Every structure is written in C-alpha cells, then in structure tokens.
Amino acid sequence: MNRRRPDLFTALCAGALVVTFLLMGCVLLIIVLRGAAALPGHLASQQTLFALALSVKSACISTVFCFLLAVPTAYLLTRAHIPLRGVVEGVLELTMSLPYIVLGLSLLILFSSPAGKALSAAGFPVVFSQNGIIVAQLVVNLPFAIRLAITAFHGVDRKLETVAGLLGASPARRFFTILLPLSRHGLISAFILIWSRALGEFGATLMLVGVTRMKTETLPGNIYLNVSTNHIDSALASAFLLLALSAVSLAVSGWMTRADGRRSRYE
Amino acid sequence: MSERSLAVIEAEELTLRRGRFLMDRVSLRVAPREIFAVIGKTGAGKTLLLESMAGFHRPDGGRVLYGGVPVYRIPVERRNIGYLYQDYCLFPHMTARQNIAYGLKLRRAGREETARRVEELARRFDIARVLDQYPATLSGGEQQRVALARALITQPGLLLLDEPFSALDPVTKQGLYGMLLDIRESFGCSIVFVTHNFREAAVAHRIGVLLDGRLRGTVLGSELMTAPWDGEVRAFLGLPEQMSGKKDDAGEVYA
Numbered sequence: 001m002n003r004r005r006p007d008l009f010t011a012l013c014a015g016a017l018v019v020t021f022l023l024m025g026c027v028l029l030i031i032v033l034r035g036a037a038a039l040p041g042h043l044a045s046q047q048t049l050f051a052l053a054l055s056v057k058s059a060c061i062s063t064v065f066c067f068l069l070a071v072p073t074a075y076l077l078t079r080a081h082i083p084l085r086g087v088v089e090g091v092l093e094l095t096m097s098l099p100y101i102v103l104g105l106s107l108l109i110l111f112s113s114p115a116g117k118a119l120s121a122a123g124f125p126v127v128f129s130q131n132g133i134i135v136a137q138l139v140v141n142l143p144f145a146i147r148l149a150i151t152a153f154h155g156v157d158r159k160l161e162t163v164a165g166l167l168g169a170s171p172a173r174r175f176f177t178i179l180l181p182l183s184r185h186g187l188i189s190a191f192i193l194i195w196s197r198a199l200g201e202f203g204a205t206l207m208l209v210g211v212t213r214m215k216t217e218t219l220p221g222n223i224y225l226n227v228s229t230n231h232i233d234s235a236l237a238s239a240f241l242l243l244a245l246s247a248v249s250l251a252v253s254g255w256m257t258r259a260d261g262r263r264s265r266y267e
Numbered sequence: 268m269s270e271r272s273l274a275v276i277e278a279e280e281l282t283l284r285r286g287r288f289l290m291d292r293v294s295l296r297v298a299p300r301e302i303f304a305v306i307g308k309t310g311a312g313k314t315l316l317l318e319s320m321a322g323f324h325r326p327d328g329g330r331v332l333y334g335g336v337p338v339y340r341i342p343v344e345r346r347n348i349g350y351l352y353q354d355y356c357l358f359p360h361m362t363a364r365q366n367i368a369y370g371l372k373l374r375r376a377g378r379e380e381t382a383r384r385v386e387e388l389a390r391r392f393d394i395a396r397v398l399d400q401y402p403a404t405l406s407g408g409e410q411q412r413v414a415l416a417r418a419l420i421t422q423p424g425l426l427l428l429d430e431p432f433s434a435l436d437p438v439t440k441q442g443l444y445g446m447l448l449d450i451r452e453s454f455g456c457s458i459v460f461v462t463h464n465f466r467e468a469a470v471a472h473r474i475g476v477l478l479d480g481r482l483r484g485t486v487l488g489s490e491l492m493t494a495p496w497d498g499e500v501r502a503f504l505g506l507p508e509q510m511s512g513k514k515d516d517a518g519e520v521y522a
Contacts (some may be wrong), residue, residue, distance in 0.1 A: 159356045162323065165343035167421055169372035177369075181360050182435050 028243070034233065035240025048215050051222035054130065054242060058218065059198035062137035066145045066194055069138075071187070074149030077177060079161070096143040104207025105138055111135070111208070127181035130207035130216060137198040143157055145194050152186025153179060192253040196246050273486035274332070275299050275425055275457040276320055281401070282328030283315060289422050290315055290480040295355045297425075300440035302447060304488070305461040308503060312480040313461035314353075317427050320459060332423065348416030349426040353433060354409045357402035364389075364398040388416040391453075392446070397459060408439040415446070419454055423482035426450065432467045444470045465491060465504055475494050476500050 005015070007096050042048050076082055077089070095103065110116060111126040119126065126132045160182070161174045169177065180187075202220035205211075211221035226235035276297050283290040290312045297303045307313050318324055319331055329446035331338045338346065357366050364385055371381045387393040389422055390413040397405055405413065411431065418426060429470050430448075451458055460471070468474045468491065474487040478499055486494040491504070498508060 139326070157356065159352055160358060162368065163350065163352070163417075164355050164358070166321070166348055167345060167417070168344050168373040169369075170344055173370075173373060178358060 003108060003258075004207060030223075031236060031239045031243050035236040035238075035243070038233035039240055040235055041129065045234070047214060047217065048234075048238060048241075051217045051219045051238065054133070055199055055219040055242075056245075058130065058133045058137060059195050061196050062134045062141065063191060063195040066136070066138050066178050066198075067187075067191060070142060070145035070149050072147050074153055075179070077146070078153045079179075080152055081251070082126050092143045092146055095139075096147065100140050100201070100203030101207055104136060104204030105210045107132075107136060107139060107204060126208070128209050128212070128216065130209070133216060133218060136204040136208045137201045139205050140201050141194050141197055144197065145190060148190035148193065149183075149187060152183040155186060156182045167241040188256050189253050192249045192256075200242060201243055223252045269277055273414055274340070275301075276459070277332045278316070278320065278329065280329030280331065281316070281319060281326055283312075283319060283324055284327050287316065288312065288315075288480060289342045290319075293477070293480075294329075294486060295475055295482060297459055299457055300451055300455055301473065302451055302471045303438050304459075304468035304474045306307060306465050306474060307463065309463055311463075311477045313463070313477055314429055315479075316477060317350075317429055317461050318458065321348050321427050322346060332507055335398050347421065347423050347425075349421070349423035351418055351426070351428045351431060351454065352409070353364070353430045355402075355414040357405075357410055357417070361401055362399050362401055363394060363405065363409075365401070366413055367398075367416045367420055369417060372429045384420055385416075388420060389451075392416050395471035406435075407434045408442075411435070411443075411450045413445075413479075415450070419450065419456075421497065426454075426456050426458045428458065430462055431460050432462060438468070476501060477505070 014265075036170070038260050077085065082088070110130070111119070116126060124131060126135055135209060154177055161169075163169075164174045164178050200220055202218075202224070205216075205221070206219065206224070209216045211217055211225055213225065217225065219242050222238045225233045226238065278293050281290065293316060295303075304461050305313050305316060314323070318328065320333075320338065320343060322331070322333070322343065325339050333341065333346065337487045338348075357363075358369065361369070366521070367385045367388060368381050371384060375383070385398070386395065387395055390399055392415060394409055394412050394416065397409050397413075402413070411434075420501045432443060435443060445456060447460075450456070462468055465474075469488055473485050473490050474488055476483045476496070483497065483500050484494070492506065496504065496506070501508065511517075
C-alpha cells in the first residue's frame with residue numbers, strides 16, 4: 001500500500017485546526033449544556049423577556065439605520081470620484097479598530113455636550129436611555145457595514161453599469177436596476193451579520209447608557225448584571241439565548257442566499 | 268461641406284497616459300455611416316482608444332469630439348453611443364428579452380412598442396428562440412447578437428465594438444461581417460471596431476493602424492496591404508520589407 005505520510009507543514013496546520021476546534025467547541029459546549037439546562041426557569045423571568053425584546057428591537061432598528069447610511073456611503077466610495085477619499089477611508093478603518101469602550105466613551109462625551117442636551121430636550125434623549133443603545137450599536141457597526149457593502153459592490157463588474165448608462169440609465173437607475181440586484185447576496189449576508197453583531201454589542205452601550213434593570217437591560221447587559229450578582233446559571237441561560245439567535249440568523253442567511261441562488265441560478 | 272463638419276466622432280491629438288503606456292497624439296475622424304476599423308497588436312492601445320471614443324476616459328491631452336462636443340463632458344446617459352464589450356457584458360440577472368428592452372424601458376416606451384421592437388430585432392439577429400433565456404445559457408455568438416440588439420434598440424449614432432470577432436468560430440464570424448453591413452444600412456449609424464487581426468478589418472471602409480499607442484496612418488479597407496507602410500507596420504501585416512511611403516498632414520498614407 002502506498003500511503004503518503006503528511007509533511008510537517010500539513011501536520012502543523014492540522015494541529016492548529018484541532019486546537020481551534022477544541023477551543024471553540026468548549027466555549028460553545030459550556031453555553032449549550034449549562035445554558036440550555038437553566039433556560040426553562042429563566043425564560044419565565046420578566047427581566048429575561050424584557051432583555052430579549054429590547055435586544056431584538058434595538059438590533060433591528062440600528063441595523064436598518066446602519067444600512068441606510070452604509071449602502072449610499074459604500075456606493076460613493078466605490079463608484080464616484082470623491083475628494084479626500086483617503087481621509088474618509090482612514091476614519092472608517094480607525095473606528096473599526098478602536099475598542100468599543102473607547103467609542104462608547106466618545107459618544108458619552110458627545111451626547112453630554114450642550115448639543116446632546118439640546119437633543120434630549122427636543123425629545124430624543126440618548127445618554128442612559130434606550131435610544132442610546134441604538135446609537136451605540138449604529139456607531140459600532142457602521143464601519144463594518146460599509147466595509148461589507150463595499151466588498152459586495154466590488155463583486156459587480158462596473159462595465160455593466162457603464163453599459164446601462166450608455167443605454168440611458170441615470171446613476172439612480174443604474175444603482176437600482178444593476179448594482180443592487182447583482183450585489184444582493186452580499187448585502188443580505190451583511191445585513192444579517194450586522195444584526196447579529198448589534199445583538200451582542202455591549203462595550204459602547206455600557207459606556208453610553210449603562211445597564212439598568214428593566215430599563216436599558218439588553219441580553220449582554222443581563223449577562224453582565226447576573227454575573228455581577230453571582231447568578232451564573234441565569235447568565236448562561238441568556239448566553240444560550242444569544243447563541244440561539246445567532247444560530248437562527250446564520251441559518252436564515254444561508255437559507256435566503258440558497259433560495260436566491262436557486263431563483264437566479266443562471267446568473 | 269468639409270470633411271470635419273461631416274465627422275460623427277473625431278479624435279484630435281488624443282493623448283492618454285496609463286502607467287508606462289502612452290497613447291500619443293492620435294487623430295482620426297469617422298464619417299456618418301462609415302465602418303472604421305482600428306487594427307494593432309495586443310497592447311497597442313486599441314481598447315483604450317475605443318473607450319476614449321465612448322468618453323470613458325478624460326484625455327491627458329487633445330480631445331474627442333462627438334457631434335462637435337467633447338464626448339467626455341456629455342453625461343453617459345445622454346451620449347447615445349452603443350458599446351459592445353469583448354465579453355458582451357449582458358446583465359446576468361435579466362433574460363435576453365429584458366436585456367434588449369432595457370434601453371427602451373428607460374425611455375418609457377409603451378409595453379406594446381417595446382415588445383414589437385424587441386421581437387423585430389430578435390428576428391433580425393436570429394435570437395427569437397432564446398429571448399426568454401438567461402445570458403449564462405447562451406452561446407458566445409448568441410450573447411453577442413443579444414448585446415448588439417440591446418445596443419441598437421436605442422438607435423445610437425455611433426456603435427463601438429471591442430474585438431467583436433475574437434471569440435467567434437469562422438462561420439459565426441462570417442455572419443457578423445454581413446451583419447455589420449446590414450446594421451450600417453438599417454440603423455444608419457457609424458461603426459468603429461478594433462481588432463488585432465487585419466483580415467477581420469477588411470469589412471471596414473477605412474482602417475487605422477495603431478502600434479505602440481501611435482496611429483501610424485489610415486487607409487481605405489481595400490488598400491491595407493498595398494499602402495506604403497513603414498517597416499514596423501509591414502512587419503505587423505506580414506508584408507516583405509519595402510521603401511517607406513509618405514503621409515499627408517492628416518496621417519493618411521499615400522504612395
């Protein structure tokens with residue numbers, strides 16, 4: 001029998017894979033086993049239901065606003081000659097690499113300023129309010145959403161838009177009839193990924209709105225409060241909920257992409 | 268009427284730099300209903316010249332006039348130029364029918380008129396049976412004819428074709444020669460195409476030879492092999508060495 005022995009490089013890569021799998025597997029296993037066991041009792045809790053509802057609601061709203069800003073920005077960055085493009089891209093990269101707690105601190109100072117107080121007086125309080133959760137999720141996720149939208153737009157051959165232009169399509173028609181339909185796979189995946197990230201956002205939210213029971217308590221906030229009060233099982237049950245929501249969003253993303261692929265299998 | 272006023276599109280001392288490549292002061296004029304071919308080796312700048320004629324590039328020097336106006340300054344949606352890319356660039360998420368109808372829909376043509384014009388063009392280009400198929404299921408020749416129909420449905424004044432023969436088998440290629448003549452007769456547009464194969468250029472009324480970013484001259488289609496070209500052009504055309512000819516001010520080669 002002529003079986004080839006793996007070379008050292010392949011063996012090292014396989015070792016890395018095993019370590020990665022064990023590490024990630026253990027993390028998931030703890031949440032699944034202990035969290036699932038604690039979940040039934042935990043689900044009856046008003047606090048958990050409040051945190052779940054607030055997390056889902058704020059993630060939905062912030063993700064929609066995130067894409068309303070990210071898609072046009074990515075369009076301009078990939079399709080137009082804009083002045084100071086390097087500066088804009090630099091700001092995006094920098095905010096993407098900043099620790100979220102730093103972003104939260106900056107937001108806290110910004111919305112505690114006279115302008116922020118005026119905003120609050122006008123009926124839109126941000127600091128220590130649920131609006132702040134949406135703002136924090138929006139600011140944390142915006143650079144990622146722009147980056148993902150840019151990647152989706154880069155995947156579309158620009159010549160197609162040029163042809164559409166020569167046939168008489170205005171920039172808006174080129175965007176809605178060519179670029180958007182052809183980048184939809186990437187944009188749908190990006191939307192779901194950003195929604196998942198918003199659901200788990202904690203650092204910036206903690207700085208901007210804190211965590212107050214039944215007021216600004218999201219699922220990550222609920223975990224934080226439960227660990228602080230030594231209710232580890234309750235914290236694990238909330239962690240299980242977050243894990244389940246992420247799994248569902250991944251499954252939905254995969255299903256939508258596959259369904260879309262079936263509809264346009266000739267593309 | 269002077270030749271200048273007759274020109275549909277006209278490059279005047281067109282200069283473009285792309286990295287190390289320089290397109291050096293190219294001047295040419297294309298008359299109404301003329302078929303003009305640009306031939307040259309791979310990397311000679313043929314596609315860059317064609318794209319400049321479509322207004323895709325801002326010249327570093329000189330200008331390209333379309334209907335007397337610098338083409339680069341005309342908004343792309345108002346240029347009324349048909350452009351056929353080498354890979355046809357059909358919209359992959361639309362059927363052949365939707366691809367062809369795209370330009371008419373933008374002009375808010377009625378549903379019946381659009382359907383009639385699409386069917387008419389489909390019959391002309393022999394693609395009626397593939398109208399409801401997506402581009403990925405079409406052969407290269409069918410894709411090209413769909414792209415031609417799509418470009419022509421808006422009745423452009425100028426049709427620019429990038430290497431239209433390169434991916435076709437000899438029979439389909441022969442059909443395209445006749446199709447270009449038919450397009451010119453039926454649609455009344457000028458046609459400019461680029462090719463690296465001088466045999467394919469024979470269908471054109473006039474031919475310009477572009478080598479290393481410089482237009483070495485233009486001749487009538489029938490005179491490509493007999494014109495007194497310089498040594499480099501003769502080598503490209505596969506002609507034996509001969510004494511150089513002369514050129515007039517417009518770059519036309521004459522013996």
